[in-house]
Amino acid sequence: MKLAAAFILFLLPTMMFSQSNNESTDKHALEEAQIRRSEAARPLIIFITANWCSYCRLMKKKVFGNANVATKIESGFYFAELNGGYTKPIKWEGKTYWFAPTGAGTGTHELAFHLGAVNGKLSYPTMVILDENNQVLYRYSGYLKSHELLELLGHFKK
Template sequence: MKISVPKSLHFILFLFVALMVNTICAQEVKWLSWSEAAELATTEKNPKKIFVDVYTDWCGWCKKMDKDTFQNAEVAAYMESNFYMVKLDGEGKEPIEFKGKTFNFVPSGRKGYHEFAAALMGGKLSYPTTVFLDEEMNMLSPVPGYQKPGPFLNIAKYFGDDIYKEKDWKTYSGKGK
């Protein structure tokens, strides 16, 4: 006796398997607040560098980067082992202390911006922007715009593996002459 399985059941089974593979391959990132990362950076014997993801709730590219890049298993594992990872809402309302200064939310138009986010981005409010700081919380570089997992990992390793101390970005990335 031959049993006929409807094509719709095949499609549902395919979707289920695809969803399970995506769930297994995605890795949850442990995000910290700025104050948590700053405390770890100042109290740990071997502190890590700090990575800040500056985002807004309304930014579609920010959400895409969360899903595609930060949940990529290879990216998440590298970042977790080399950086304290901070999520910073560019329009957040809570004051932030940094190097003896208090940064606040500044109302502007219908929304506003956070002074700390603006400072990290060099006054250029662009979302998403990822920011790399060294172990002493000194600016290494802001990187504006959406980054796919491969290119992002290349940038992260440039800072995370201290390559920036020996090579400029153009030489490292192969974009120099």
């Protein structure tokens, strides 16, 4: 029993630290993408994920970790990941978006919903491609394989 309690006390700060790291990454990635887009206009890919989503983790590892996909994205796009469970406000196009709780310890960030929802429903993973004016060019909910994403990105690259 003491061993289990010690293990939990050891893991709790680690889990809290990793959550806060994820949260700061979301906001900074979006802010950085907006700054970089003001310097050179390119489409922006926003990958909307959730911590609990196994397909999101798999897509991050297998698809976005693929060297060909990474090269294609770096050569003609900006990329940002947005966690649908991000709890801090994000300013986007002059409007502040907040986390909207849906129950005890659950909810969805309004920006993730705004960008990724189709017919009032947000699914994970969702990939959104925006033009230089933040207009949605393409939205896809579900897992995309590397070759499918490469083909798709070929249609948007100038």
